[in-house]
Amino acid sequence: MAPKKAEPVKERPLLGRFKNNLKIGIVGMPNVGKSTLFNLLTKCSIPAENFPFCTIDPNSARVNVPDDRFTWLCSTYKPKSAVSAYLDVVDIAGLVRGAANGEGLGNAFLSHIAAVDGIFHVCRAFEDVDVIHVEDRVDPVADLEIIHSELRAKDRAKIEGVIDSINKLKSRGLKKEQLEELECAGRILEHLNKEVDVRFGDWSAKDIEWLNEYQLLTAKPAIYLVNMSENDFLRKKNKFLPKIHEWVKEHGGEQIIPFSAAFENKIFEMPEDEKEKYCKEHGAPTQLPKIITTGFKAIHLIYFFTAGEDEVKCWQIRQGTKAPGAAGTIHTDFERGFICAEVMKYDELHELGSESAVKAAGKYRQQGKEYLVCDGDIIFFKFNVTSSGKK
Numbered sequence: 001m002a003p004k005k006a007e008p009v010k011e012r013p014l015l016g017r018f019k020n021n022l023k024i025g026i027v028g029m030p031n032v033g034k035s036t037l038f039n040l041l042t043k044c045s046i047p048a049e050n051f052p053f054c055t056i057d058p059n060s061a062r063v064n065v066p067d068d069r070f071t072w073l074c075s076t077y078k079p080k081s082a083v084s085a086y087l088d089v090v091d092i093a094g095l096v097r098g099a100a101n102g103e104g105l106g107n108a109f110l111s112h113i114a115a116v117d118g119i120f121h122v123c124r125a126f127e128d129v130d131v132i133h134v135e136d137r138v139d140p141v142a143d144l145e146i147i148h149s150e151l152r153a154k155d156r157a158k159i160e161g162v163i164d165s166i167n168k169l170k171s172r173g174l175k176k177e178q179l180e181e182l183e184c185a186g187r188i189l190e191h192l193n194k195e196v197d198v199r200f201g202d203w204s205a206k207d208i209e210w211l212n213e214y215q216l217l218t219a220k221p222a223i224y225l226v227n228m229s230e231n232d233f234l235r236k237k238n239k240f241l242p243k244i245h246e247w248v249k250e251h252g253g254e255q256i257i258p259f260s261a262a263f264e265n266k267i268f269e270m271p272e273d274e275k276e277k278y279c280k281e282h283g284a285p286t287q288l289p290k291i292i293t294t295g296f297k298a299i300h301l302i303y304f305f306t307a308g309e310d311e312v313k314c315w316q317i318r319q320g321t322k323a324p325g326a327a328g329t330i331h332t333d334f335e336r337g338f339i340c341a342e343v344m345k346y347d348e349l350h351e352l353g354s355e356s357a358v359k360a361a362g363k364y365r366q367q368g369k370e371y372l373v374c375d376g377d378i379i380f381f382k383f384n385v386t387s388s389g390k391k
């Protein structure tokens, strides 16, 4: 018997908004170092004049994403203008126990979390009698529990609201779509009642469509930033860290980045050569670039480059964007009149040294409408739009 033709594997959609301008929020208990980190990131931010149509409030910063590939492209093409990728970071006020019930302006702060796409979860692992802890003790694992149970409580309330509003329509008879939503909402609630965050559930593509409508707080990816004293950071030892690792491993195993806001502040003030010497002496580099790049990846952003003598630019798109959608980030005409994408892979250009060498090696490829753009692609789009707006 002829073997069955394999079903094409349908890629499951990702949880979260399908946009290019995604944000990450800094979340945690009060006084854990969120604003200190935010201010440090702001100092790495892009001058506002590069983004003339973008007003950013005092709690948001647009931070450059460091990238050696971008630096290399700029040194190779020597463009008149160079635009790096950026990460939008939002400083969110501290949450306290009971936030989901409105404690400490909790509901307002939780709504700020609903507006971001990922979370930098700052945990306090430094002891300092001068810095008050709202719970009168330093215990980062207990803090993690508090924040996570508040986020889940808020999600639960939202899903209960969805279920209630569909149930109210029951007497008039429910449509198929409403019955499906009710069934899915019931499963989400069951999942949350097991005290597990939504993002760790095994959801179908259809479930994810619903989840992406609700934008639940525990559906957002998290990165744990463990803020310790400078001393602990330099000696690479902190009494809370093993317990935090254990907790995170049991709760989805997302990435942990130990850092010290005190150390980062200190080296930021130093002249460049002194900073280098200090970091080298202690074998402890700044963690800010790692925090930025990890945050960018966590919210499923990637970027492609356009490169020429006029400009080298990073264009950020959500993972899973096809070539016409990527073209649309440059101009809607590029998407409407899309013909093809001419793509070079960064590694090949870097290895071969020039565009002509890439072409000569047969590695300059034409890609069509179905091409899934990869991080680091260098793309030239061909498009055709007539003045009447038709192809």
Ligand SMILES: Nc1ncnc2c1ncn2[C@@H]1O[C@H](COP(=O)(O)OP(=O)(O)OP(=O)(O)O)[C@@H](O)[C@H]1O
Binding pocket: 028, 029, 030, 031, 032, 033, 034, 035, 036, 037, 093, 094, 095, 126, 128, 131, 227, 228, 229, 230, 260, 261, 262, 263
């Ligand atoms: N690693 C550290 N070691 C020692 N002190 C620190 C460290 N990180 C932050 N601090 C200090 O902790 C205090 C609180 O920091 P910060 O204002 O950044 O907290 P926050 O999380 O933004 O608080 P809130 O929720 O109230 O906005 C500041 O005095 C800051 O200098």
Ligand SMILES: [Mg+2]
Binding pocket: 034, 035, 036, 092, 093, 094
């Ligand atoms: Mg603050």
